[in-house]
Amino acid sequence: MATGRSASDERPPVGEARERVERAVRRVRREGYKAAAIHAVVDATAVVLGLNLVLTVVGLDLPGPAYTRQAVAVAVGLLVGLVEFALRVRVPLVERFEAVNPEVREALRTARDAARAGTENRVAGRLYEDVLAGLRRASSADLVDTRRVATTVLLVVFLSVMTVQASVVGIDLTATPEDPDTGNEDGNERDYGGLEDGDEILGEETDVDEGDEDLDAVIGGSGGGEGDAETEDRTYDSGGFSSSGSYDAQQSGFAPAEEVENADIIREYNVRIRETDDTDT
Amino acid sequence: MNDRSDTPTDGGDAQYERDTSPGARAGVDLDVDTLQERLGEVREQVGKRLVGQREVLDDLIVCLLCDGNALLESNPGLAKTLTVRTLSNVIDLSFSRVQNTPDLMPSDITGTEIIREGEGGRDFVFEKGPIFANIVLADEINRATPKTQAALLEAMEEKQVTAAGQTYRLPEPFFLLATQNPIDQEGTYALPEAQSDRFLLKILVDYPTEEEEIEVVDRYTSRLDRSIPVETVLTGAELREAQELVREVPIAEDIRTRAVRLVRETRNVDHIEYGASPRASMALVVTAKARALLEGRAYVSEADIEAMAKPVLRHRIIVDFRAEREGMTPDDAVEELL
Numbered sequence: 135m136a137t138g139r140s141a142s143d144e145r146p147p148v149g150e151a152r153e154r155v156e157r158a159v160r161r162v163r164r165e166g167y168k169a170a171a172i173h174a175v176v177d178a179t180a181v182v183l184g185l186n187l188v189l190t191v192v193g194l195d196l197p198g199p200a201y202t203r204q205a206v207a208v209a210v211g212l213l214v215g216l217v218e219f220a221l222r223v224r225v226p227l228v229e230r231f232e233a234v235n236p237e238v239r240e241a242l243r244t245a246r247d248a249a250r251a252g253t254e255n256r257v258a259g260r261l262y263e264d265v266l267a268g269l270r271r272a273s274s275a276d277l278v279d280t281r282r283v284a285t286t287v288l289l290v291v292f293l294s295v296m297t298v299q300a301s302v303v304g305i306d307l308t309a310t311p312e313d314p315d316t317g318n319e320d321g322n323e324r325d326y327g328g329l330e331d332g333d334e335i336l337g338e339e340t341d342v343d344e345g346d347e348d349l350d351a352v353i354g355g356s357g358g359g360e361g362d363a364e365t366e367d368r369t370y371d372s373g374g375f376s377s378s379g380s381y382d383a384q385q386s387g388f389a390p391a392e393e394v395e396n397a398d399i400i401r402e403y404n405v406r407i408r409e410t411d412d413t414d415t
Numbered sequence: 416m417n418d419r420s421d422t423p424t425d426g427g428d429a430q431y432e433r434d435t436s437p438g439a440r441a442g443v444d445l446d447v448d449t450l451q452e453r454l455g456e457v458r459e460q461v462g463k464r465l466v467g468q469r470e471v472l473d474d475l476i477v478c479l480l481c482d483g484n485a486l487l488e489s490n491p492g493l494a495k496t497l498t499v500r501t502l503s504n505v506i507d508l509s510f511s512r513v514q515n516t517p518d519l520m521p522s523d524i525t526g527t528e529i530i531r532e533g534e535g536g537r538d539f540v541f542e543k544g545p546i547f548a549n550i551v552l553a554d555e556i557n558r559a560t561p562k563t564q565a566a567l568l569e570a571m572e573e574k575q576v577t578a579a580g581q582t583y584r585l586p587e588p589f590f591l592l593a594t595q596n597p598i599d600q601e602g603t604y605a606l607p608e609a610q611s612d613r614f615l616l617k618i619l620v621d622y623p624t625e626e627e628e629i630e631v632v633d634r635y636t637s638r639l640d641r642s643i644p645v646e647t648v649l650t651g652a653e654l655r656e657a658q659e660l661v662r663e664v665p666i667a668e669d670i671r672t673r674a675v676r677l678v679r680e681t682r683n684v685d686h687i688e689y690g691a692s693p694r695a696s697m698a699l700v701v702t703a704k705a706r707a708l709l710e711g712r713a714y715v716s717e718a719d720i721e722a723m724a725k726p727v728l729r730h731r732i733i734v735d736f737r738a739e740r741e742g743m744t745p746d747d748a749v750e751e752l753l
Contacts, residue, residue, distance in 0.1 A: 240716050241712075241713075241714050243670075244665050244667040244714035245665070245714070246667075247668050248665035253665055255663040256446060256447055256660060256663060257660055257663040257708075257713050258665050260713040261713035
């Protein structure tokens with residue numbers, strides 16, 4: 135029955151063990167900060183991308199320079215990240231570590247209290263050694279909610295792709311459906327400002343009386359060979375039709391989708407004019 | 416009536432200031448690992464004689480480690496004496512047993528002055544009673560008169576006895592393990608609440624399981640000699656050192672607070688008429704520390720508090736008569752608080 139002098143002789147002094155425990159607790163706390171930062175950064179990134187995408191798609195016009203939308207998204211994301219970080223570190227970090235490492239929970243909790251109180255006796259020394267050994271086996275990985283972070287990272291990737299897509303294709307939920315009056319196939323603004331509106335040209339539709347003034351008109355011309363269009367044109371230009379003004383040839387246009395009636399009227403006018411010309415000749 | 420063994424033989428008064436055994440005199444520096452190994456061996460050695468009753472044994476060891484006294488309550492024939500006697504063998508402590516009866520006088524326990532003829536004439540010499548042992552088993556303490564009970568309880572509280580105007584210190588370590596029978600209450604004197612509070616633990620010894628009982632029968636009916644040999648694995652001095660180590664066991668602040676609140680709560684709930692005293696708070700924490708060491712840990716766990724709550728509190732609270740009428744026991748009340 136020997137008196138006990140064995141393991142304690144090989145152990146470092148209790149004071150040294152206590153200091154190591156205090157250092158270990160500080161390291162655990164740092165791990166907690168890191169884990170909180172990981173969550174905050176990932177969530178903030180998701181918020182930045184999501185908000186930027188929403189602002190782009192909605193097409194909200196914000197005052198200021200062109201990068202205002204992006205700046206707003208970054209600012210909100212930063213705010214969200216900071217708030218989340220603050221909330222996460224508000225919960226005591228060492229206790230969070232203890233919660234995810236139940237095998238060292240009570241020992242670490244007791245060792246923290248004992249070390250803080252400066253306890254240096256044989257049993258406390260053994261406790262410090264046990265805790266340090268337990269901490270070597272423990273892991274701070276569970277401080278990070280891996281599933282949640284992975285989901286958020288996937289969301290970030292998705293939002294990134296969607297942001298690129300929205301920028302290239304130009305998705306704008308505020309725009310009306312494709313309209314020939316407001317854009318062409320490329321989505322660009324139309325630069326045509328010529329004849330389009332029949333009402334503008336012809337005025338309001340009114341019934342007119344048949345005219346009673348007869349005019350004699352002489353139209354000179356010479357026959358041309360059949361199919362000789364070039365000769366015919368030359369003869370016409372140099373022939374009997376004269377006018378005091380000059381007119382630029384313009385192709386009339388109209389908006390068939392909206393102004394179907396006007397288009398029909400124009401077409402009717404054209405047909406009548408041609409018939410009149412044919413009759414006169 | 417009294418059964419004494421291994422009582423100190425060296426005469427005089429001063430020898431009872433300390434245990435004079437070689438182990439006790441030797442300077443002992445026990446470390447935690449060694450102590451825990453020894454405690455494991457104690458369990459193993461006692462297990463050679465005792466079948467089952469692991470919780471009872473652990474509570475008794477806790478009591479020894481806390482330098483406290485225990486009240487064992489059980490029906491007859493459940494190996495209380497065997498357990499205590501075996502513990503005294505394994506820990507190398509002197510053991511004595513007092514069978515309490517209504518006609519037992521305090522001097523029968525503490526000792527008395529007798530006239531002894533010598534060369535110098537007749538002298539009064541103090542003849543020590545059975546209380547002068549390291550472990551005293553006071554059987555059926557509730558059968559002794561209140562006066563005798565008071566003598567016993569003074570001894571266990573003060574660790575000393577007074578006879579003929581002289582004070583004699585009891586050997587260290589000193590443990591009084593009293594038993595009482597929960598049935599057959601006729602002719603008994605129930606311990607006053609103030610005195611039962613002085614017992615660190617009240618341990619209930621229950622009947623063994625069928626398998627355990629078969630093992631008991633096999634073990635003790637296959638040989639004539641009922642004394643199964645056990646080895647001494649811990650000295651009295653080492654036990655004193657172990658008691659020092661128990662006090663050093665760190666406890667987390669929130670666990671300590673929980674223990675104190677648990678005891679305080681016994682004074683507030685409706686179904687408990689009288690709650691436990693602050694002595695119970697101290698007892699709960701120190702027994703939890705001892706249990707932690709016994710379980711191989713160097714810190715107190717919440718499980719230690721929960722395990723020790725009933726033995727510490729069950730004799731320190733009185734259940735309200737309405738709750739008692741509905742069948743609530745002190746253990747139920749503690750369980751509810753837990």
